[in-house]
Amino acid sequence: MFSVCLEFLGMGSSILGSLLVMIACGLPTWKVSAFIEANIVVAQTMWDGLWMSCVFQSTGQMQCKLHESMLALNPDMQTARALTVISAVLSIIALMVTIAGAQYTNCIGDETVKARVVGTGGVLYILSGLIVFIPLCWMANSIIVDFYSTQVPPSKKREIGSAIYIGWAAAALLLLGGTLLCCSSGTRGLRSDYPIKYVATKTASSDKGKKHFV
Secondary structure (H helix, E strand, O other): OHHHHHHHHHHHHHHHHHHHHHHHHHOOOOEEEOOOHHHHOOOEEEEEOOOEEEEEEOOOOEEEEEOOOOOOOOHHHHHHHHHHHHHHHHHHHHHHHHHHHOOOOOOOOOHHHHHHHHHHHHHHHHHHHHHHHHHHHHHHHHHHHHHHOOOOOHHHOEEEOHHHHHHHHHHHHHHHHHHHHHHHHHHHHHHHHOOOOOOOOOOOOOOOOOOOOO
């Protein structure tokens, strides 16, 4: 019962983390314009994402433009695009592997093999969380360095957008879910490796100790 609860919690956290990774990948708010000095009175807000850049007007209108060339992007943006897609694909593979070894499915008959398959899915989820965590930290670091740099003009300085915070939450959920799945597979493996054995007890013969008289 304990392993089932761990498995459900792990899968729930991992699936939610996978969805947040996909949402963060598609959002254009990785970098947002910073309102400092003379930029506090502006008529538009700039958003930079992995796939497009958007301009939000003060009138409520928004215009977005896709990045025409990947090579024209900054190295941190190129790395974030590649690793985020890899993380999303890896999380989908981990989901299929985990479902195949789950206790409520009949894809695999042997309980020991099913536990190992769930553990493999947990490891894949942990790798997915680590892969998406790297570009998020790199992007945040580059934004902070440019923000405090005196060589970057105020009009080009950016702040950390909501997509990065969503990505951090997704990475945390993937790491947590993968760890729970590995723990659930460990408890299942111990239970299957050491099954309960019942030994038949011998009863003393009722004829012993009796005296027969003629």
